Amino acid sequence: MAHGVLFLVRTAVLLSVGAAHVFGGPLSVRSLSLQAKFAALNETVGGRLYAAGPWELPCFSEYNGTAVTPDEAACAIVQDNYTDPFTRVMHFGAYMMPQWETCQAESPNAGCLLNLSDPTDSDAFDGVDCQLGNIPSYYIDVRYPSDVQAALNFSEMTGIKLSVKNKGHDYKGRSSGKGTLALWVTNLNSISHSDSFVPEGCSTGYDAITIGPGAITEDIYEYADSINRTFIGGYHQTIGAGGGYFLGGGHSVLSPVYGLAVDRVIQVKVVTPDGQYVTANECQHPELFFALRGGGGSAWGVVFESTHRLAPQVTLQVASIGFTEHANSSNLADWYELLVNETYRFGTEGWGGHIVGPTIIYVNPLLSNAEANASMQAVVDFALGQGGTAVVEELPSYLTFFSKYVTLAEAVVGPEIILGSRLISTSLFDNEVGRTTLSNTIKSVLPFASPYIVVGTPFLYNYTVGTTSVTPAWRDSLWHLSIHSEWVWNSTVEYIAEQYTAVTQHAQLFRDITPGSGAYFNEGDVYEPNHTYSYWGENYEILRDIKEFYDPKGLLDCWQCVGWTGADDPLYECFVEL
Template identity: 30%
Template structure:
C-alpha cells in the first residue's frame, strides 16, 4: 500500500459538494498531499503528524486536523473510496453508489470493511495562516498556579475555537504550553486579538505571557513551521502509553477538579481544541456523534520506557485503564473517545468509540464480511474473536467451547 502514491487534482460535483478535489492513492502521506495541493493553490485536511497516510485509519477513524475548526474532520472531507471488499471485488463507495460502505468508511473505523486503494477528498482554497506558540513554566514553589493557568485557558477556549481556530496544548506537573495554534485565513493581528483575553487573565495572575506569533502566506508554510521539518516532522510516535476522551463543551466550565486529579496522577494532558459541530449533518457519515458536541479531544499519556521490562509497561497501561480513565470518564458520561488516540483496552469500546452508530456499522460489517476476514483490535465486529497471550485468534464461541 505504501507505494500507491498517485495523486490528481480533479473537479467534483456530486450534488452535495462542487469544487476541487484530490484523488490520492492509499500510500499518499500527509506531507505529500499538502505539497500537491499547495502547487495548485489549494489545501487539504491532513493529520498533524506529516507521515500519516490519509486513506487508512486516519480518515476512516475520523481524523482531526489543524484545519478542522474550518473544514471539519478528515471523514467529513471524504468524497469517495475505491475499495477491495472482503470478497475480492473492487468497488467504488460514494454518496451515490455503495452508500452503506461509504458511510461506514467515513469515520466508522479502519481495517474492517475493506481495503481502500484510493480515495477522493475535498480540496480547499489556500490562504494566509497565522499561528502562535507559547509556554508557561510553573515555579516549583507555586505549584497551585498551574491550575489557575489551565482554568484561565479553558475559560478562553470557547471563543478561540469559535473563531475558526484549532489549538494543541499540553499540561502536566509544573508546565503548560500551547504547541501550535492554527488560524486559517487570519492575519497575525487578528490572532493576537483572539488571545488577548487569555493574556489579560494571566496578567491578573502575575504572569506576563510571551507569545511567538507567525503569519504565512500559505498553509503549507505554516504546517512546516509548526510540524516540520518535513517530511518526517517533529511528532514522536511510539513513545507514550495512551488513554483518551472527548471533552464536551458544556463540561469545560466545571473541569477544574478533574484537571487537578489528572495532574496528581502524573499524566500529561494533551488537548486538541476545536469545533467540528457544523459538519457531518444528517448522519452523513459514521463519525462518532459525540465529536459534534466536543470542544477538546483529550489524550492522557504516560511515558514508555524502552529500558524497562515489558511487564512494567503493561502494568503502566493497565494503570491508565484502571486508574486514569475512570477519573475523566466520571465527569464526561457518554462522551466517548477518538478511537485513533485512546486506550486500546477500553472496556466498553463499542459505546466509547462508535456510540449509537455501532449497530448499523456491525450490520454493514457482517453483510460485507460474513466470514470475519478483516480484524482490528476494538474494531467493528472484533467481539467475535478472542486473542490469546501469544497472539493466536479463535472465534469467541469456539474458544468458549474449548474451555468447556
C-alpha cells in the first residue's frame, strides 16, 4: 500500500502548506495549536496519520506553487497505469473518476490530471502547477474503531471536517473533499465464511460471508467460488463491496433473482458518528440497520465489517450479443426498441445484465441453455442481421462468467465521467403505450449519448416490505438507466458546467416519463433534482430522524446524503455552481 509521507516527517509541510489548506490562510497561533492537536491525533492512531498528495505528482515540477523535482520512473508507472483500477486503489490520492481529485470549481488546472488519451502528453504536466485540489489534506489509515473515534473527537474539537474513502469509485465526489481529514478504510479487507452465521441477538443462522469494506469484489468472488458459493456483487473488479456499494443499494446482474446488496446484508459493525462501535442487525439497533440498508455511504458512520447471505454455486446462461462495428443511429434506435419490447418477458424469466449501446451481456440462473437460446432468439437475429455476433452459452459458475466477460466489459476508470440516471418503471414495459413512450425517449437522447442500462433491479426477488431504506422504486422497475458525459484534463469550468447541465437535462426526459420513480444513490446525477425523494422516496423522513439521533453534532456530511447541509457549505467549495 503506497502511503503519503509519514505525518511527523512532514511537519514542515504541515506548517507551511497543510495548515494553510485547513484554514485557507497563513500560519497563525491557532494553526500552531492545531499542529499540536494533529500530533496528538497521530499518536492516538499509532502513527497512521498521513499528509495526502496527488498520485500523479511525480510527473510535475511544481506543486501548489512550489518547485518540486519530478520523478521520471514513478511518473512512468502512473502513466502506464492511468486506467488501471488495481493501481488506483493502492493510492490514497487517486480516484476512479479523477475529476474528484480536482477542484472543479477552479478548473482548469486545479488538480494534477494527466491527459487520458495520452498520459505521456507533456502539455498536461510541463510547466503546470500540480495542486492538491479536492483531495483531502490528511488521512488516517484506519485499522481499529478507536481510530475513527479519535478522528470524530478531533473533528469536534477543531471543526475540521471528515471524509470517508474506501476504493474511490464514488460518482458524486463523496469520498474526497478539500481540507478534510479522511478516514481511509482500504486496509480493512478481511474475508471469512460461516455456514451457520447467527447475527448477534438473533436466533436464525445463515450461510454467510463477512467482509471488511476494503475487500475488493473480485477477491470476494474468488473466495466464494472456492467454497462453492456465489456472492451477489457488482460489475467491476475493484469496488469495495462492503463499503459504499451495499450502503447505497448495490445492484448485480444477479439482482433480478437474488436481490440487491441491501436485501442480502444481515449484520453491520459500524462506528456511528456519536462514537459508538455498534453491531446492527434486525435484532439489535434495527433502525440503524434499516438506515445502513440503502441510506448511503458515510452518513451513518464508518463500517468495519458487514455480513451477507451467500447463494449456492449457480450454473448460468450467458448471452453476449452485439454489433459494435456496424452500429449507426438508425439500427441503434431499432435495437433499443427491440430490447424495450422484450424486457418485461426477460424480467419474468430472470434475466439480468448490461446494455451498453449496441451490445448486451445478460445472465440467467433460472433457464436451461435451450430455453435461454429460445428466449434470446429475436435479439440474436437482430444482431446477426446487422453483421454482428451472438453467443448464448452455459457457464458453470458466476466466477467463470465474471472472469470471461466482465473483466473485459466493465466500465473504464480514468476518464472524467459523470452520470445522470433513473429507475425505469415496470409500467413502461408491460403495455404498448408505455413501451412506445420509452422507445421514443431513448431515440430522442441518442444524438447526445447512448443510455447505459443496468438490468439489475430485484424484479423477481421476494422482498419483505419495509426492510431496506432505498427508494421503493427499485421494487417496481426493470431498468436502471444512465446517461453520461465527460470532459478532459484541461476543460474549463464553463465546459464542465455545460456537461453537468446537459446530463441533468437529458436525464430529465426519463424523470418526466417515470413520475414517482427514483434513482440510484451510488450512480446518480451529481445535481439530482429533489434528491431526497429520488434516492429514498418516503423513507427519507425516518432516515433523517435516525441521522439526527446518531449524528446530533453533524460530524459526517456528504453531498446529497441524508441530512446534507447543502451546496453552500464550504465543504463543497470545489463543486461547480450551476
